[in-house]
Every structure is written in C-alpha cells, then in structure tokens.
Amino acid sequence: MKNITVLCGGMGGARFLQGLRHGIASGSLPAIDDGVTITAITNTADDLWMHGLKICPDLDTVMYTLGDGIDPGRGWGRREETWSIKEELVEYGVESTWFGLGDRDLATHLVRTQMLDAGYPLSEVTSALCRRWQPGVRLVPMSDDRIETHVAIADDEAPSGRRVVHFQEYWVRLRAEVPAEAVVVVGLDEATPAPGVIEAITDADLVILPPSNPVVSIGTILGVPGVREAVRGTSAPVVGLSPIVGGTHVRGMAHQMLTSIGVEVSAGAVGRHYGSRQGSGTGVLDGWLVDASDADQVAAVREAGIACEAVPLMMTDHDATAAMVAAAIALVGEGRSA
Ligand code: GDP
Numbered sequence: 001m002k003n004i005t006v007l008c009g010g011m012g013g014a015r016f017l018q019g020l021r022h023g024i025a026s027g028s029l030p031a032i033d034d035g036v037t038i039t040a041i042t043n044t045a046d047d048l049w050m051h052g053l054k055i056c057p058d059l060d061t062v063m064y065t066l067g068d069g070i071d072p073g074r075g076w077g078r079r080e081e082t083w084s085i086k087e088e089l090v091e092y093g094v095e096s097t098w099f100g101l102g103d104r105d106l107a108t109h110l111v112r113t114q115m116l117d118a119g120y121p122l123s124e125v126t127s128a129l130c131r132r133w134q135p136g137v138r139l140v141p142m143s144d145d146r147i148e149t150h151v152a153i154a155d156d157e158a159p160s161g162r163r164v165v166h167f168q169e170y171w172v173r174l175r176a177e178v179p180a181e182a183v184v185v186v187g188l189d190e191a192t193p194a195p196g197v198i199e200a201i202t203d204a205d206l207v208i209l210p211p212s213n214p215v216v217s218i219g220t221i222l223g224v225p226g227v228r229e230a231v232r233g234t235s236a237p238v239v240g241l242s243p244i245v246g247g248t249h250v251r252g253m254a255h256q257m258l259t260s261i262g263v264e265v266s267a268g269a270v271g272r273h274y275g276s277r278q279g280s281g282t283g284v285l286d287g288w289l290v291d292a293s294d295a296d297q298v299a300a301v302r303e304a305g306i307a308c309e310a311v312p313l314m315m316t317d318h319d320a321t322a323a324m325v326a327a328a329i330a331l332v333g334e335g336r337s338a
C-alpha cells in the first residue's frame with residue numbers, strides 16, 4: 001500500500017495518525033510500504049478569527065501532535081506554553097477569556113495570518129508551517145474557503161429564545177453542557193475542496209475514517225461539495241473506526257453533536273449514519289469497526305451492507321492504535337478493490 005488517506009478532526013485524528021505512523025515504523029503493519037504517503041485531509045470548520053488572527057484548531061492539533069510540539073496533558077496547543085499576551089489582553093478587557101491563546105501558539109497564528117494576507121491559500125500556508133514541524137504526513141485542509149460550524153442553543157434572554165454561537169465558543173466556553181439544538185456549517189455549500197483533496201481520495205489505496213467526531217469533524221469534510229462523491233467513487237476500500245465506545249464518546253463531544261442531528265449515540269448507529277457504499281444512496285463505508293464492548297451491534301451494521309467486526313478501539317497507546325489499523329485492513333482487504 002503506497003497511499004493512505006485519512007479524513008480527520010483534531011485530537012482523535014491526531015492520536016490515530018500517531019498510531020498509524022508508529023505501526024508502519026515498527027513493522028507491525030506489513031501491508032503498508034515503508035515509503036507510504038499518508039494524506040490527512042483535516043477539518044477546518046472549527047477555524048475562527050480572533051484579534052485579527054486566523055486560528056485553525058484541528059490543523060494545529062494534528063501538526064503539533066505529529067511534530068512533537070503538542071502539550072500532551074491538554075491535548076491541544078504548544079508544550080511549555082506561557083500566557084503573557086492573554087493576561088495582558090485581559091487587563092485591557094478585550095480578551096475573550098474563554099479561548100486559550102498561548103504565547104508560543106500565537107506565533108503560528110501570526111505566521112499563518114501574514115501568509116494569508118499576502119494571498120497564499122490555507123493549503124499552501126499549512127505546507128509552509130509543516131516545513132518546521134515535519135509531521136510525517138501530508139497535512140491538507142479540507143478546503144481553502146472559509147467554513148465555520150455554528151451551534152444553536154436555547155437562550156431565554158434572546159427574543160427568539162435561541163442564540164447561535166461559534167462551535168469553539170460552544171465547546172470551549174460553554175463546555176458543550178447546554179444541548180445543541182442545531183448545527184449549521186456556514187459556507188459549506190459554496191466551498192470547494194482544497195487542491196489535492198479529491199486526488200488524495202481517488203488515488204488512495206485505502207481511505208480511513210478514524211475515530212473523529214462524525215458530525216463536526218468528518219461530517220463537515222464529507223459535506224464539502226465533491227468530497228462525499230469522491231469517497232463513494234474511489235476504487236480504494238473505505239473503512240471507518242467508531243468514535244463511540246460503549247454508548248458514549250471517549251473524549252470530546254461526539255455525544256452532543258450526534259444528538260443534535262438526531263442520530264442515536266451508539267457505535268452501530270454512527271456506522272449506519274455513514275452508510276454503505278453499495279447501492280444508490282449517499283453512504284461512504286465498505287467496513288466499520290466497533291469496540292469489542294459493542295459486539296452486539298455488529299449484526300445491524302452488517303445488515304446495512306457494511307462489513308463489521310468488534311475489536312478493541314481504545315487508543316491507549318500507539319501499539320493499541322496500530323492494532324486497530326491492522327484490524328481495519330483485515331476487514332476491507334489490502335489495497336485497492338478490483
Ligand atoms: P477534535 O477535533 O479534537 O474533537 O477531535 P476528533 O474529531 O478527531 O475526535 C474526537 C472524537 O474522537 C471524540 O469525540 C471521541 O468520540 C473519539 N475518540 C477519542 N479518543 C478515542 C479512543 O481512544 N477510541 C475511540 N474509539 N474514539 C476516541
């Protein structure tokens with residue numbers, strides 16, 4: 001296998017890619033060539049502008065994690081971070097104190113914004129940032145266009161009884177504690193995939209949907225016009241790994257997001273939500289892995305026309321994640337389907 005394409009969000013995606021890279025380097029994934037190109041098509045709908053700076057949380061989480069610059073405790077932002085600028089902004093009363101803008105992290109946003117202002121598209125800016133971090137994967141934003149996920153929440157004080165907040169505010173400031181009544185991805189319908197996105201899917205030997213948020217990470221990538229069709233049409237097998245284990249997300253907020261779009265919070269329901277590539281629908285999967293504790297859901301997934309097995313899906317360490325990759329390859333076969 002020479003080309004693997006992964007559609008991913010931030011933390012779940014980054015952890016998965018670490019395990020994939022480790023499995024290849026340690027020789028535990030013999031189906032994959034040493035010189036494989038891994039393309040990580042990454043969600044950009046969490047992106048936001050703050051203090052005139054473009055911030056790309058998922059791209060940065062993947063880049064810092066794979067480049068060994070991440071704060072491992074938090075799982076986002078730079079290690080050995082300091083917060084002087086944030087503190088100074090608070091003194092001016094202008095900082096939205098809910099967003100963690102660290103000094104070291106800020107350098108990334110400054111370089112990114114400067115390049116965007118100079119006219120470079122986000123995909124080229126990302127490549128430039130990766131020259132420093134050497135993540136070992138080709139990191140490609142899903143689109144160069146501005147796309148932002150917003151969440152509608154109940155607000156008794158608003159005349160309409162509802163308020164719409166940016167996804168980052170919902171997640172970071174409100175900690176996803178209030179129910180999400182609706183998810184609106186602004187700009188998605190008019191967006192185009194970034195250069196290389198469609199080719200990476202079409203030319204892949206294997207396409208993987210890692211345990212990332214199925215609504216606000218992978219759901220938005222599949223929503224970029226042309227991407228779902230490319231995944232449906234590729235001759236490579238497409239395999240996904242459930243982000244839901246034992247009826248809830250492991251970390252993060254997949255639970256809240258699934259509820260908001262009316263999908264039951266279970267590994268089987270998420271697999272059926274992605275759907276089978278067979279037939280005339282909109283499904284994208286050939287295979288779906290659920291956690292060993294969700295073995296009772298395998299039959300319903302298979303009935304939906306998707307190959308399915310139950311194996312351990314907790315990314316406790318890189319070896320465990322590499323074993324998940326091996327199980328995914330075993331499920332859908334090595335390399336391109338005939
Ligand atoms: P985010 O952008 O930082 O929210 O990260 P992702 O969208 O890539 O992934 C977040 C999701 O990954 C979480 O909501 C969990 O459902 C899932 N996840 C995180 N860790 C694990 C794990 O060890 N195993 C499984 N199966 N899912 C996980």
Ligand code: CA
Nearest residue numbers: 009010046058
């Ligand atoms: Ca994210």
